[in-house]
Each structure stands twice: as C-alpha cells, then as structure tokens.
Amino acid sequence: MSRWVEAVRRRPLLRVPVKAGGVVLLAVMVCFPHLPRLARHLVRVSNLQAMIEPHAPDLAQWDGPLRERLEKTARVAAAKDTGPPFEAAADWGELLQRLPPRQVQAEVERFVYERVSYAWDWELWWNADYLPTVAEIFARAAAGDGVLREDCDGRAVMAASLMRRLGYESSLVTDLRHVWVVTPQGEWMGPGRAKTLISTPEGNRLALRTAWTNVPASLAYGLAVFPLWRELVILGGAFLLVRHPRTPPRIQVLAALILLAGLLFMRCGGADPRGAAGFSAWWPVWVGLLHWAAGFGTLAVCSHRARREAAAGAGRTAAGEA
DSSP: OHHHHHHHHHOHHHHHHHHHHHHHHHHHHHHOOOHHHHHHHHHHHTTGGGGOOTTOGGGGGGHHHHHHHHHHHHHHHHHTSSSSOOOOOSSHHHHHHTSOHHHHHHHHHHHHHHHEEEOOHHHHTSSSOOOOOHHHHHHHHHHTTSOEEEOHHHHHHHHHHHHHHTTOOOEEEEOSSOEEEEETTEEESSOOSSOOEEEETTEEEEOHHHHHHHHHHHHHHHHHHSOHHHHHHHHHHHHHHHSOTTSOHHHHHHHHHHHHHHHHHHHHHTSOTTOOSSTTTSHHHHHHHHHHHHHHHHHHHHHHHHHHHHHHHHHHHHHHHO
8 A cells, every 4th residue: 555655646647546536436425425325326317217117016005095186186177067967987097088188197296296295315315316216215204204205306206107007108307407207298297407318118318419508507406405514525525635735824725715615606506496598597607617627726736836845855855864
C-alpha cells in the first residue's frame, strides 16, 4: 500500500484519476449505501416493462375496493342518463364495458394516490433512488405501520399494473426525474417533461434528443430534494481530496465558499420540478456547474503549486543535510 501511495504522489497523471475515482466512490456510498438495492435498481431500470406486474398476488386484495369504486362511478353515470335503471354488473368485463377507458384510468389514478402515500426513496429504502416491485411495496408497509408509501416510480408501477390487470395496455416512461404511465388513452400519473426512457415490449427505448436537456434538469431537481447533509458530505470529501494541506488557508476558504455557492445555485435551480424547458429556465444549474468548475479549478491549481513548493523545500533540506 505504501508503494502505491508513493507512486501516486510522484505521478501527477496517475493522481488525477485516482482522486476522481475516490470522489465517485464517495458519492456512490453516500447516495446508495445499500449496494444490493443499487444493483437490483440498475437491473430493473434497464427493463421498465418487466416491472409492470398485473398478476402480482398482493394486488388481489384491491380487487374488491376497486370494483366497488368503479361500480359507484358507473351508477353515477347511469343516473345521468335516461336509460334503464342501474343493475350490478355480473363480472369485471360487463362492468368495464359500462365505463369509457379514460374514466377507468382516472379512477385507477385516484385509487392509487389514495392508497399509496408519497415518500422519498431515501426515507424508505435509504438509497437516493430505488424502483421496487409490487411485492416489496406491500411488504414494506406490512413490516411497518401498514401504510403503503412510495414515490413517483412506485406509484406508477402500481397504477400500470392495475391497468394491465383490468385488461388495458399501459407502459412506463420517465424524463429521468419523474416516472409516469402512458396508455392509448393518454399520459397520466402526473406527466413530466419530454420522455427520455420509454418502456416497450421489446425493452427500453432511449430518446437521445431529449436526454441532453433532461439531464441538467434532473440533476438540479435531485439536488434540490435530496438531503443537504448528504450532499455536503460528498462536496466536503471532494474538497479534501483535491486540496493540498499546504494550500494557503485563504485559498481554501475561497474555494470552499465558491463550491458551496455552486451547490446552492443548483438546489435553487431544481426547486420547481415543472419548470419550463431551455437554458433560461435552468440557468441556475449552469451557474452552479460553473461555480464548481471555478472552485475545484482554483483548488487544483493552488494545490499543485503548494505540492511543488513542498517538494522543492524537501529537496533543499535534503541537499543541506548532505
């Protein structure tokens, strides 16, 4: 280990990727401390279509309440017509024939919103992002206070699964910060910005044209809602990895303030998840990135100078002792 550390110290070109790798590793550990869940999440995101589970056993307990809700909706609709009086449907097929697909979709959406409370993934799963199965959502509630909780992706999985269970086509889409459901009748569960990742029977389809605009927006929104203390841990760790101990204190303080300002700019830029598209709407994100570039650039240059001065001082000391 000591030889490796010494080799890194003597080779600047090796030092840069090593420190960059350290920052990436720190970010992963802070954002995704539960690594097995991160691995499962990456596999599931790679095939969103497989996350729609119409035959999940836990959904059977919702058949009764959902049917009662749809029958009530059909009864109200029948009362407005002048046709024959309403009679209870003999089966699901007969009931669904009495309601237009858009109405069924709207009722399923409200049903999911009422049954699944909103909660961030880091509160439920400790990781910054996690795409759960239907079974995991129910199991999490059973192990706690019995209340189903999830964020947009879990709610979308539940809604799409219910629609498939009723016999309707549905798919999952995301703009990299929000997940919603698309059916032939339209987009629902809070449609986000331009779709970037779309689930299809053949697998995910990536829309590259929208990715470049959605990535900065997603980064800003993620920073805005993610716990600030975790972000400060990552930023502080990156600061300590880049700076040299002999860098002048005033430079270190200045760089730290620039980096902190960059973080605050980015958090402010992502505060509104429904912000308009384009540079004008996301300028705080770009200003924040420029602050980070300036802060780390200043720290890197001054640290390199301090390192050279320390090496030169050590050489003069060695020469004097000789």
